[in-house]
Amino acid sequence: MTTNHETQPTRGVQLPEQVARQLTHAIHTGEMRPGERLPTEAALGERYDISRSVVREAISMLRNAGLVTSRRGSGSFVAEVPTVALRLAIPDPSLQSVIRLLELRRALEVEAARLAAQRRTPSQLRRIRNAMADIDEAVEVGADGVDQDMAFHRTIAEASNNTHFTAIIDFYNRFLHHAITVTRTNESLRDTFMAQVIEEHQAIVDAIAQGDEEAAAQAAGRHLEHAEWRLRQAPTDLLERVEDTGANTSV
Amino acid sequence: MTTNHETQPTRGVQLPEQVARQLTHAIHTGEMRPGERLPTEAALGERYDISRSVVREAISMLRNAGLVTSRRGSGSFVAEVPTVALRLAIPDPSLQSVIRLLELRRALEVEAARLAAQRRTPSQLRRIRNAMADIDEAVEVGADGVDQDMAFHRTIAEASNNTHFTAIIDFYNRFLHHAITVTRTNESLRDTFMAQVIEEHQAIVDAIAQGDEEAAAQAAGRHLEHAEWRLRQAPTDLLERVEDTGANTSV
DNA sequence: ATTTATAATGTTGTCTGACAAATCTATCAG
DNA sequence: CTGATAGATTTGTCAGACAACATTATAAAT
Numbered sequence: 001m002t003t004n005h006e007t008q009p010t011r012g013v014q015l016p017e018q019v020a021r022q023l024t025h026a027i028h029t030g031e032m033r034p035g036e037r038l039p040t041e042a043a044l045g046e047r048y049d050i051s052r053s054v055v056r057e058a059i060s061m062l063r064n065a066g067l068v069t070s071r072r073g074s075g076s077f078v079a080e081v082p083t084v085a086l087r088l089a090i091p092d093p094s095l096q097s098v099i100r101l102l103e104l105r106r107a108l109e110v111e112a113a114r115l116a117a118q119r120r121t122p123s124q125l126r127r128i129r130n131a132m133a134d135i136d137e138a139v140e141v142g143a144d145g146v147d148q149d150m151a152f153h154r155t156i157a158e159a160s161n162n163t164h165f166t167a168i169i170d171f172y173n174r175f176l177h178h179a180i181t182v183t184r185t186n187e188s189l190r191d192t193f194m195a196q197v198i199e200e201h202q203a204i205v206d207a208i209a210q211g212d213e214e215a216a217a218q219a220a221g222r223h224l225e226h227a228e229w230r231l232r233q234a235p236t237d238l239l240e241r242v243e244d245t246g247a248n249t250s251v
Numbered sequence: 252m253t254t255n256h257e258t259q260p261t262r263g264v265q266l267p268e269q270v271a272r273q274l275t276h277a278i279h280t281g282e283m284r285p286g287e288r289l290p291t292e293a294a295l296g297e298r299y300d301i302s303r304s305v306v307r308e309a310i311s312m313l314r315n316a317g318l319v320t321s322r323r324g325s326g327s328f329v330a331e332v333p334t335v336a337l338r339l340a341i342p343d344p345s346l347q348s349v350i351r352l353l354e355l356r357r358a359l360e361v362e363a364a365r366l367a368a369q370r371r372t373p374s375q376l377r378r379i380r381n382a383m384a385d386i387d388e389a390v391e392v393g394a395d396g397v398d399q400d401m402a403f404h405r406t407i408a409e410a411s412n413n414t415h416f417t418a419i420i421d422f423y424n425r426f427l428h429h430a431i432t433v434t435r436t437n438e439s440l441r442d443t444f445m446a447q448v449i450e451e452h453q454a455i456v457d458a459i460a461q462g463d464e465e466a467a468a469q470a471a472g473r474h475l476e477h478a479e480w481r482l483r484q485a486p487t488d489l490l491e492r493v494e495d496t497g498a499n500t501s502v
Numbered sequence: 503a504t505t506t507a508t509a510a511t512g513t514t515g516t517c518t519g520a521c522a523a524a525t526c527t528a529t530c531a532g
Numbered sequence: 533c534t535g536a537t538a539g540a541t542t543t544g545t546c547a548g549a550c551a552a553c554a555t556t557a558t559a560a561a562t
Binding site for chain 1: 279304307308311312315316317332333334335336337338339340341351352354355357358359361362363366411413414415416418419422425
Binding site: 014015016050051052053054057071072073074075 | 544545546547552553554555
């Protein structure tokens with residue numbers, strides 16, 4: 001059995017990848033529909049004239065990419081909601097990196113605020129207001145309020161009713177956790193900073209409540225602009241101090 | 252050899268995933284530094300008391316996640332730039348979806364333009380200008396100019412000197428290809444539209460060239476705002492027509 | 503005839519052993 | 533000290549087997 005009938009993989013690249021590509025293509029083009037069962041590993045091995053190990057690694061890649069799910073004893077199936085994977089470098093915790101993340105936050109959250117002002121439902125508005133209140137509550141109890149701060153901005157992203165924003169923000173959250181810890185730690189160092197933050201949050205919420213797109217976008221932009229400014233005023237040893245708290249145990 | 256010394260994986264979940272998690276954790280915490288070599292597959296198998304197959308699948312997952320790279324005959328190494336994967340649902344090609352992508356583009360490209368105006372190097376500015384010229388050239392030759400349009404916006408993202416923007420834009424490019432084909436097909440239907448687009452592009456470049464952040468951001472915002480407006484003016488059968496061209500053959 | 507156990511079969515998960523291909527290391531010649 | 537060669541190491545692939553689970557077919561019972 002040395003013949004390659006059907007479609008033979010082009011040489012050069014790794015074997016599993018070649019098979020994975022063909023299957024991926026078949027899924028993306030809709031040739032294999034969501035929920036449909038893939039050929040068995042043995043069948044695929046015979047089709048491409050490769051061993052089961054290679055087939056398994058290929059399927060492993062698809063599974064990892066969220067394109068298929070495997071059930072022992074049953075088979076592998078095309079996922080109901082096929083996904084693609086975006087691979088991103090893990091940001092280091094330097095000040096430079098934190099600022100780069102702030103820039104991304106600005107891009108996303110300014111627009112999210114604009115869309116939220118335009119589209120938020122009453123219940124979404126309520127959730128946003130609750131989230132803002134939660135921050136103050138947490139701070140009064142003595143917590144750092146990082147989780148609440150993140151939740152607050154997440155509710156706004158949700159209110160944009162555009163899944164792209166929430167998906168990306170959710171993804172970056174684990175790194176934002178560190179970044180926000182840094183900014184909030186910094187802001188808590190001076191009372192004036194804390195007051196500013198509360199004020200800025202309030203401005204965003206007010207604009208969203210009134211449905212004033214432009215005001216919401218500007219308020220969000222100002223908030224993150226000031227956050228960056230406040231961060232640059234921070235003592236130089238701030239990052240090390242936050243590092244030591246071990247607060248960024250997420251991931 | 253039936254004992255699990257060291258750290259034994261908790262039962263229940265699939266074996267390879269358990270091992271993958273432990274290794275992932277070690278990498279994320281910096282316990283294993285970038286560039287460092289992993290233990291051999293045989294060694295890992297012995298440590299966790301599992302067969303090489305399982306170890307290989309675990310490493311395959313890490314490789315797939317961009318955390319390690321393997322070199323035959325040499326070993327597996329922690330990637331120099333460890334990454335994490337963001338999995339997103341593949342957007343459908345409806346008008347609604349195209350507009351959602353436009354909103355994301357606006358968020359990213361407005362801010363990218365602002366940063367580009369602030370930080371672009373002379374050579375980056377040159378590349379942006381070339382990219383803009385390429386669009387006109389392609390159109391004159393009779394091409395649709397989609398690839399050139401995408402490249403143009405990509406060079407601006409590059410000039411922002413923030414890798415987050417380029418990473419996300421690169422990722423969404425495969426879907427933007429379809430979206431931009433739609434918008435450009437639409438724009439090419441009326442001469443006035445085409446003229447507008449050229450004008451708007453020019454405005455962005457001018458602002459970036461002069462280092463005027465605010466103007467660059469506004470120009471980019473206007474461009475995408477108008478793109479959405481133009482799209483909404485499009486004939487209702489536009490999407491189907493684009494579909495038929497088969498231009499979106501990219502994966 | 504329908505339902506319920508039971509057996510047979512099919513499929514993925516894991517184990518074991520082997521060899522090929524590429525790389526690394528140590529030895530030796532000059 | 534340099535360079536070539538031989539050996540050892542390590543990942544990639546193959547082959548076959550069994551275990552764990554799922555599905556299907558068969559038989560039994562009411």
